[in-house]
Amino acid sequence: MTTRLVVLVSGAGTNLQALIDACADPAYGARVVAVGADRDDIEGLARAERAGIPTFVRELGQFSSRDDWDRALADTVAGFEPDLVVLAGFMKLVSEDFLGRVTTVNTHPALCPSFPGMHGPADALAYGVKVTGATLFIVDGGVDTGPIIAQTVVPVLDDDSVETLHERIKGAERLMLVDTVGLMARDGWELDGRRVRLG
Numbered sequence: 001m002t003t004r005l006v007v008l009v010s011g012a013g014t015n016l017q018a019l020i021d022a023c024a025d026p027a028y029g030a031r032v033v034a035v036g037a038d039r040d041d042i043e044g045l046a047r048a049e050r051a052g053i054p055t056f057v058r059e060l061g062q063f064s065s066r067d068d069w070d071r072a073l074a075d076t077v078a079g080f081e082p083d084l085v086v087l088a089g090f091m092k093l094v095s096e097d098f099l100g101r102v103t104t105v106n107t108h109p110a111l112c113p114s115f116p117g118m119h120g121p122a123d124a125l126a127y128g129v130k131v132t133g134a135t136l137f138i139v140d141g142g143v144d145t146g147p148i149i150a151q152t153v154v155p156v157l158d159d160d161s162v163e164t165l166h167e168r169i170k171g172a173e174r175l176m177l178v179d180t181v182g183l184m185a186r187d188g189w190e191l192d193g194r195r196v197r198l199g
């Protein structure tokens with residue numbers, strides 16, 4: 001059985017592209033059945049369109065309340081009958097109601113629980129840490145607080161800017177995302193308290 005993925009993006013979509021490329025191999029065990037976004041005209045959506053994957057956009061500003069937006073997003077995602085939702089650079093918080101409908105994972109460009117939120121690489125650089133990285137976790141109602149599935153570590157170099165550091169993180173992040181989502185698709189996962197075991 002192939003695991004059905006819905007991927008949500010807000011920007012460049014390089015993590016999405018890594019998943020699309022991995023899914024081209026039937027042995028990977030997963031397929032991206034739809035890509036959604038909270039904004040239009042982004043490269044992430046263009047990547048999906050080029051790959052022939054259905055796309056949808058649900059912009060917060062087009063709904064009368066955050067709850068309405070969240071419900072519309074959740075309904076649209078559910079319509080594609082995903083086994084797993086992947087937030088890959090999706091820059092909106094989703095509700096517990098959304099999360100109660102399908103297991104959702106997020107990739108974050110820092111080593112959780114450090115540096116949650118929208119500016120992980122900048123916050124790590126400003127703090128002066130010597131290593132940082134990326135974290136894949138099961139999303140819960142908090143901000144980057146969910147049970148950790150996988151982490152990858154990169155060095156912070158003396159002459160790093162936010163951009164060079166984020167690019168280094170993204171290189172490692174894509175490999176972690178593809179490896180881990182593949183393991184989840186093929187072998188499943190188990191949650192024991194906060195501990196996630198693959199296979």
Ligand SMILES: Nc1nc2c(c(=O)[nH]1)N[C@@H](CN(C=O)c1ccc(C(=O)N[C@@H](CCC(=O)O)C(=O)O)cc1)CN2
Pocket residue numbers: 087090091092093094095106107108109116117118139140141142143144145146
């Ligand atoms: N319930 C959760 N939703 C999401 C999580 C999460 O851990 N729990 N992770 C995020 C991604 N994320 C960073 O990892 C993150 C994204 C966005 C925000 C945020 O405050 N967004 C603002 C809007 C900003 C914008 O539109 O540019 C908002 O939601 O109003 C914080 C953290 C994915 N969702």
Ligand SMILES: NCC(=O)N[C@@H]1O[C@H](COP(=O)([O-])[O-])[C@@H](O)[C@H]1O
Pocket residue numbers: 009010011012013014015016044088089090091107108109117118119120170173
């Ligand atoms: N807080 C969420 C967050 O910062 N997400 C980050 O945005 C980048 C998206 O890159 P991409 O669009 O090229 O995949 C990724 O590094 C992802 O972890």
